[in-house]
Amino acid sequence: xxxxxxxxxxxxxxxxxxxxxxxxxxxxxDENIAVGMSPEEARRRAxxxxxxxxxxxxxxxxxxxxxxxxxxxxxxxxAFRFIRKSPTFSITVILTLxxxxxxxxxxxxxxxxxxxxxxxxxxxxxxxxxxxxxPKNPRPFHLVAPVRLEDWNRLxxxxxxxxxxxxxxxxxxxxxxxxxxxxAWVSPRFFQVWAVTxxxxxxxxxxxxxLNGPAAVLISDRFWRRRFNADPNIVGKNLRxxxxxxxxxxxxxxxxxxxxxxxxxxxxxxxxxxxxQARENDWFTIIGRLKPGVTVAQARANLATVQAxxxxxxxxxxxxxxxGIEPLKETTIADSRRSLWLLFGSVTLLLxxxxxxxxxxxxxxxxxxxxxxxxxxxxxxxxxxxxxQLLTETFLLALVGSGLGLFLAAAASDIFRSLAAQLPRVExxxxxxxxxxxxxxxxxxxxxxxxxxxxxxxxxRSLSASLAQSSRSQVSxxxxxxxxxxxIQVALAVTLLAGAGLLLRSFQQLxxxxxxxDSSHILAFQLSMNYGETGDMKKLRQFxxxxxxxxxxxxxxxxxxISVGAPGVPFKYETELKLLEGRSESEPKLIAENRxxxxxxxxxxxxxxxxxEVCRExxxxxxxxxxxxxxxxxxxxxxxxxxxxxxxNMGYSGAAEIVGVSGDARESGLDLAPVPTAYWCAPFAxxxxxxxxxxxxxxxxxxxxxxxxxxxxEPLRSAYDFAPLEQHFSDALSENRLRTVLLTFFAxxxxxxxxxxLYGTLSYNVNIRRREVGLRLALGxxxxxxxxxxxxxxxxxxxxxxxxxxxxxxxxxxxxxGLLYGISPSDLPTLSVVILLVLVVxxxxxxxxxxxxxxxxPVQVLRDE
Amino acid sequence: MPIEKSDLLQGTLDMLILKIVALGSVHGxxxxxxxxxxxxxxxxxxxxxxxxxxxxxxxxxxxEAEWGASDKGRQAKFYKLSxxxxxQLESEESNWNRLASAVANILQTAQ
Numbered sequence: 001x002x003x004x005x006x007x008x009x010x011x012x013x014x015x016x017x018x019x020x021x022x023x024x025x026x027x028x029x030d031e032n033i034a035v036g037m038s039p040e041e042a043r044r045r046a047x048x049x050x051x052x053x054x055x056x057x058x059x060x061x062x063x064x065x066x067x068x069x070x071x072x073x074x075x076x077x078x079a080f081r082f083i084r085k086s087p088t089f090s091i092t093v094i095l096t097l098x099x100x101x102x103x104x105x106x107x108x109x110x111x112x113x114x115x116x117x118x119x120x121x122x123x124x125x126x127x128x129x130x131x132x133x134x135p136k137n138p139r140p141f142h143l144v145a146p147v148r149l150e151d152w153n154r155l156x157x158x159x160x161x162x163x164x165x166x167x168x169x170x171x172x173x174x175x176x177x178x179x180x181x182x183x184a185w186v187s188p189r190f191f192q193v194w195a196v197t198x199x200x201x202x203x204x205x206x207x208x209x210x211l212n213g214p215a216a217v218l219i220s221d222r223f224w225r226r227r228f229n230a231d232p233n234i235v236g237k238n239l240r241x242x243x244x245x246x247x248x249x250x251x252x253x254x255x256x257x258x259x260x261x262x263x264x265x266x267x268x269x270x271x272x273x274x275x276x277q278a279r280e281n282d283w284f285t286i287i288g289r290l291k292p293g294v295t296v297a298q299a300r301a302n303l304a305t306v307q308a309x310x311x312x313x314x315x316x317x318x319x320x321x322x323x324g325i326e327p328l329k330e331t332t333i334a335d336s337r338r339s340l341w342l343l344f345g346s347v348t349l350l351l352x353x354x355x356x357x358x359x360x361x362x363x364x365x366x367x368x369x370x371x372x373x374x375x376x377x378x379x380x381x382x383x384x385x386x387x388x389q390l391l392t393e394t395f396l397l398a399l400v401g402s403g404l405g406l407f408l409a410a411a412a413s414d415i416f417r418s419l420a421a422q423l424p425r426v427e428x429x430x431x432x433x434x435x436x437x438x439x440x441x442x443x444x445x446x447x448x449x450x451x452x453x454x455x456x457x458x459x460x461r462s463l464s465a466s467l468a469q470s471s472r473s474q475v476s477x478x479x480x481x482x483x484x485x486x487x488i489q490v491a492l493a494v495t496l497l498a499g500a501g502l503l504l505r506s507f508q509q510l511x512x513x514x515x516x517x518d519s520s521h522i523l524a525f526q527l528s529m530n531y532g533e534t535g536d537m538k539k540l541r542q543f544x545x546x547x548x549x550x551x552x553x554x555x556x557x558x559x560x561x562i563s564v565g566a567p568g569v570p571f572k573y574e575t576e577l578k579l580l581e582g583r584s585e586s587e588p589k590l591i592a593e594n595r596x597x598x599x600x601x602x603x604x605x606x607x608x609x610x611x612x613e614v615c616r617e618x619x620x621x622x623x624x625x626x627x628x629x630x631x632x633x634x635x636x637x638x639x640x641x642x643x644x645x646x647x648x649n650m651g652y653s654g655a656a657e658i659v660g661v662s663g664d665a666r667e668s669g670l671d672l673a674p675v676p677t678a679y680w681c682a683p684f685a686x687x688x689x690x691x692x693x694x695x696x697x698x699x700x701x702x703x704x705x706x707x708x709x710x711x712x713x714e715p716l717r718s719a720y721d722f723a724p725l726e727q728h729f730s731d732a733l734s735e736n737r738l739r740t741v742l743l744t745f746f747a748x749x750x751x752x753x754x755x756x757x758l759y760g761t762l763s764y765n766v767n768i769r770r771r772e773v774g775l776r777l778a779l780g781x782x783x784x785x786x787x788x789x790x791x792x793x794x795x796x797x798x799x800x801x802x803x804x805x806x807x808x809x810x811x812x813x814x815x816x817x818g819l820l821y822g823i824s825p826s827d828l829p830t831l832s833v834v835i836l837l838v839l840v841v842x843x844x845x846x847x848x849x850x851x852x853x854x855x856x857x858p859v860q861v862l863r864d865e
Numbered sequence: 866m867p868i869e870k871s872d873l874l875q876g877t878l879d880m881l882i883l884k885i886v887a888l889g890s891v892h893g894x895x896x897x898x899x900x901x902x903x904x905x906x907x908x909x910x911x912x913x914x915x916x917x918x919x920x921x922x923x924x925x926x927x928x929e930a931e932w933g934a935s936d937k938g939r940q941a942k943f944y945k946l947s948x949x950x951x952x953q954l955e956s957e958e959s960n961w962n963r964l965a966s967a968v969a970n971i972l973q974t975a976q
Contacts, residue, residue, distance in 0.1 A: 052913065
């Protein structure tokens with residue numbers, strides 16, 4: 001009849017337990033009756049002898065209860081005690097983890113903000129960047145003519161709406177001094193695409209979006225706070241934008257940073273502007289919002305059809321064009337994705353190194369605690385409970401470490417902003433619940449990674465039993481597992497150092513390139529202008545001449561020039577040029593980077609003229625200077641001077657004679673080799689033009705003088721963005737610098753951790769072998785031999801680690817390819833230096849314990865025996 | 866002089882139980898009888914305290930339990946030693962002997 005009970009889970013139900021205890025009491029009662037007691041007395045005595053039934057029942061129930069909470073509390077208490085008892089150990093672990101988890105969370109917070117989170121607009125995944133490009137042009141020009149945007153809007157069926165914008169820096173002059181503001185001209189359907197409404201005030205009315213309608217401006221939250229102190233009654237007040245009174249109709253919400261965080265104002269751009277009608281005038285950047293449920297592929301197919309239709313309708317301008325559609329998030333993130341994942345990868349390696357380090361620390365720690373552990377075993381503690389307790393200790397340390405690490409993560413946005421202000425979405429990096437959760441997850445992973453092995457090994461029964469008996473007898477000095485850990489740390493550190501070394505070398509190479517121009521003593525700045533001014537070229541010319549003459553007349557200024565795009569700072573204006581003399585189909589098309597410069601540009605930037613003459617600033621037909629790369633690529637072995645070229649995209653430039661050949665200069669970025677370039681003599685400043693001034697002394701010392709001089713002749717314009725040209729290079733390389741600086745920091749930390757690991761393991765080893773060393777010294781061993789032996793023990797592991805790290809670095813070199821300049825990812829000198837560095841540092845870390853070993857006093861050791 | 870419960874190390878009680886159960890299938894009451902007989906009333910544990918220990922050993926897999934009828938026909942829970950319990954008993958016995966002889970040694974030398 002009892003067979004079915006065995007089917008029940010092995011859990012004492014209360015009825016079973018009751019009947020078991022009742023049986024005992026019944027038997028006791030019988031026993032008592034047998035010695036002559038009355039049944040009542042016998043029962044009373046039996047119950048007494050048995051003891052407190054309820055208490056025992058509770059104890060039995062406890063046996064089966066999974067007492068997670070109670071056990072955890074007890075474990076936590078003992079973990080706190082453990083941390084208090086060994087502060088040095090605990091602080092080492094906590095700081096290591098604070099650094100490793102903190103750095104990891106910091107990089108993750110950047111990845112989260114920049115790569116993972118959607119853009120801060122409603123249904124941001126529907127937002128697309130739409131470009132036109134000519135597939136025959138290797139480096140396409142992405143802007144779109146406003147009239148084509150209207151066609152796309154009319155003909156497509158996949159976008160809810162498409163809108164275009166154009167941004168320029170202008171002057172706002174209602175204050176005491178004119179202030180530079182960044183204005184984005186936005187085409188109709190702007191609000192429909194962004195699905196953002198003003199936080200204050202209203203959107204533009206259809207009236208304001210028509211030609212010659214009333215003026216209106218929306219201002220950014222930042223501008224509203226900075227300039228108007230967040231005045232709630234701002235709507236209806238006027239701004240004077242380049243002299244035009246424009247009423248403020250609303251304030252956009254703070255999250256609306258579009259087209260970039262510099263944007264201050266948005267003005268409606270009416271369809272039908274004079275320079276919006278020509279199909280060649282490409283100057284809009286296009287953003288579209290997909291209809292719900294439409295995929296990117298569908299949109300691409302749809303707009304391709306639309307553009308093909310336009311190509312048939314306008315063969316001259318539209319036949320060659322294709323439409324490119326990319327999610328706006330992708331184009332916003334651009335190239336920062338690789339840098340960020342690279343950083344995340346390296347910071348994760350760093351975390352692994354930290355874990356490995358802690359494994360080693362915990363292992364030597366549990367060797368010291370073997371006595372405590374074996375006592376607890378003999379008191380009947382199950383192994384699981386001991387492992388749980390050891391893991392709780394590690395977890396507590398990891399938790400405290402990750403808590404401290406959050407401070408580091410909280411500083412992440414400042415760190416990223418100061419290292420790489422140009423990083424997209426950098427202002428969105430901040431500490432949020434996701435980062436806290438991530439840190440917490442890190443500490444759990446760290447606990448398992450670094451706590452499990454030591455806990456399992458430390459509670460190994462046979463080990464702890466034998467050690468408890470023989471704490472004074474010999475312990476094997478060979479603990480291969482700990483040396484393996486040291487080797488792993490060294491290998492990972494070498495990998496990180498190799499990456500950092502390559503990035504550093506690449507940065508150094510960038511500083512060494514032949515730029516082709518002399519950027520020292522150049523002060524660059526801009527003047528607020530608007531595109532409307534390009535309507536009157538004569539007035540523009542007068543303005544430009546007046547400014548340049550004033551600059552040249554300023555004491556301390558050697559020369560002054562203008563250029564659209566500052567030399568050496570990423571700026572692309574690549575178009576196809578048409579040769580008026582004709583060119584056969586078989587010859588390569590003339591694709592050239594264009595620079596609109598004043599004639600003084602070459603002297604100011606010290607770009608040598610190799611042949612011919614500098615372009616002429618005349619009112620006659622324009623002239624062009626090409627660089628040597630242009631001449632060599634398109635006119636090899638024949639004179640280039642005297643030919644006439646016309647830019648296909650720059651509709652207003654007309655045919656120009658090539659009058660000179662200049663040296664090659666890295667115009668569009670220090671990291672880009674010079675490409676064929678055409679310098680157009682255009683003594684007209686336009687929005688985006690840089691004024692370049694060569695000064696006798698440090699450039700910035702002239703900034704204030706120049707600003708004052710300019711205010712006298714151009715009181716309504718603001719001069720801004722004053723900086724030495726070299727500063728612009730540094731800004732342009734900020735993402736490069738970010739990854740270089742951070743990776744170097746991570747690698748240095750990794751190396752120090754690996755050295756601490758090596759030092760700790762070797763010291764521990766020396767400690768447990770003290771007696772052996774003492775004996776050998778007593779038997780006549782030389783101290784030099786002892787040093788050599790321990791030094792070699794440490795170095796041998798490091799050499800193996802270096803070999804493994806070298807292989808790892810070589811295997812992961814692909815990660816770096818494309819991020820390096822002027823250096824191959826498997827650059828042998830760099831890797832050799834890294835390995836040499838590691839070995840030297842490792843030797844230093846090994847030397848201290850090795851020397852300590854040799855100083856063991858044999859008499860002392862023998863006496864201790 | 867009877868040994869108080871608090872002095873009786875938990876591990877010692879466990880070992881005694883294992884030792885008794887090793888002799889054959891037995892219920893809790895039987896175990897308490899044997900402890901009283903073997904130790905000649907020196908070890909006075911409250912009889913009920915046996916049960917938490919029994920259940921603990923059962924949960925660890927050292928004991929196996931089965932319900933059956935006692936001599937007098939009452940339903941009782943019988944315990945017997947598992948293979949794992951037998952190994953445990955062996956190691957505890959040798960530990961105990963080592964400890965006991967070590968203690969005895971110390972006491973002798975101290976005299």
